[in-house]
Amino acid sequence: KYPRFKSRKKSRKSAEYTSSAFRYRDGQLTLAKMREPLAVVWSRPLPEDAAPSTVTVSQDAAGRWFVSLLCDDTIAPAPATTAAVGIDAGIASLMTLSTGEKITNPRHERRDRARLAKAQRELSRKEKGSANRAKARLKVAKVHARITDRRRDFLHKLTTRLVRENQTVVIEDLTVRTMVTNHKLARAISDAAWSDMRSMLEYKCAWYGRDLVVVDRWFPGSKLCGACGTLRAKLPLNVREWTCDCGAVHDRDVNAAKNVLAAGLAVSACGDGVRPQRESSRTGQSSVKQEAQRVTAGIPRH
Structure with a gap:
C-alpha cells in the first residue's frame, strides 16, 4: 500500500x-x-x-x-537516611503519606477547564485549512501546554522532596490504563497523572541511591486494620473513616499508606522483587499477600 x-x-x-x-x-x-x-x-x-x-x-x-x-554527567547519591514512607495515591488527595500528611490534588485541568472549553469551541467553528483555524488551534495548544507545565512542575517538586527525605519509598502498582476506562473517574485520574509520578520516583530513586518498592496491586491496604490485622470483607469508596472491631479508628487513606509501607518493608526484608509477583502455585496467593499475612500472623484477630 x-x-x-x-x-x-x-x-x-x-x-x-x-x-x-x-x-x-x-x-x-x-x-x-x-x-x-x-x-x-x-x-x-x-x-x-x-x-x-x-x-x-x-x-x-x-x-x-x-x-x-x-553530555556525560554523574549524579552524586544523596546522604543516606533511615526514613521510609508509604504512599497511597488518590484523587481528592493526590498523595496520602504514612506519616499522616495529605497532599491536596491541585486539579490543574479543572482550573483551566473553562478556558480550554472556550478555545475548543472557537476552534470547532473555524473552517478546516484556513489561517484562522491555525490560529485557533495554537490557542488550544497553549492552554494544554499551560496545564501540562504546571502539572509537571508540581510533580517534580513533590517527588524530589520525597526522594530526598526518605531512603525507602513504597508505592502501589496501579493499573492506570484499566482505571481510566471508568468514564466517571477517567478525567480526574488522567489529571492526577499517577503514571508520571511513578516514573519520576523510579528514575530519581535510581539517581540518588534510594530504594523504591512497588507492592502488589491486589494488596488490601484500605481494608486491613493496621492495629490488629483484621481484614474487612467490604469497604465502599464513600467510607472515608471506619472503626475496627478492636476499637481502632482509621482514616481510610492514612491506614492504606501505613499498610503499604509495612508490606513494602516486609518485601524488602525477605528479599523479594519490587515488581508485582505472580501467584504461587502452592498457595495461590502473591508473595506480597503471603508476607502481609506473615507480618500479622502473631497478632490476635477479633
Whole structure:
C-alpha cells in the first residue's frame, strides 16, 4: 500500500545536531549556518567541564522552541537516611503519606477547564485549512501546554522532596490504563497523572541511591486494620473513616499508606522483587499477600 505520512502540524518538530554542526562556548550556542548564537534562556547550567555531544532543537504544539544538550554527567547519591514512607495515591488527595500528611490534588485541568472549553469551541467553528483555524488551534495548544507545565512542575517538586527525605519509598502498582476506562473517574485520574509520578520516583530513586518498592496491586491496604490485622470483607469508596472491631479508628487513606509501607518493608526484608509477583502455585496467593499475612500472623484477630 501507499505510505502514510505523518503530519508535521500534529507531531513535535525537531532537528538533531552532532558535534560537527554546532559550537558551544562560554554559555553560548551557535548552530551550523548561523552567524550569531541562539538567544537561549537556560533552565540550568551545564555540569563543570562538560562538553555537549549532541544538540536537539525542537518545537512543541504551542509554538515554543526548546534546546536540549546531551553530555556525560554523574549524579552524586544523596546522604543516606533511615526514613521510609508509604504512599497511597488518590484523587481528592493526590498523595496520602504514612506519616499522616495529605497532599491536596491541585486539579490543574479543572482550573483551566473553562478556558480550554472556550478555545475548543472557537476552534470547532473555524473552517478546516484556513489561517484562522491555525490560529485557533495554537490557542488550544497553549492552554494544554499551560496545564501540562504546571502539572509537571508540581510533580517534580513533590517527588524530589520525597526522594530526598526518605531512603525507602513504597508505592502501589496501579493499573492506570484499566482505571481510566471508568468514564466517571477517567478525567480526574488522567489529571492526577499517577503514571508520571511513578516514573519520576523510579528514575530519581535510581539517581540518588534510594530504594523504591512497588507492592502488589491486589494488596488490601484500605481494608486491613493496621492495629490488629483484621481484614474487612467490604469497604465502599464513600467510607472515608471506619472503626475496627478492636476499637481502632482509621482514616481510610492514612491506614492504606501505613499498610503499604509495612508490606513494602516486609518485601524488602525477605528479599523479594519490587515488581508485582505472580501467584504461587502452592498457595495461590502473591508473595506480597503471603508476607502481609506473615507480618500479622502473631497478632490476635477479633
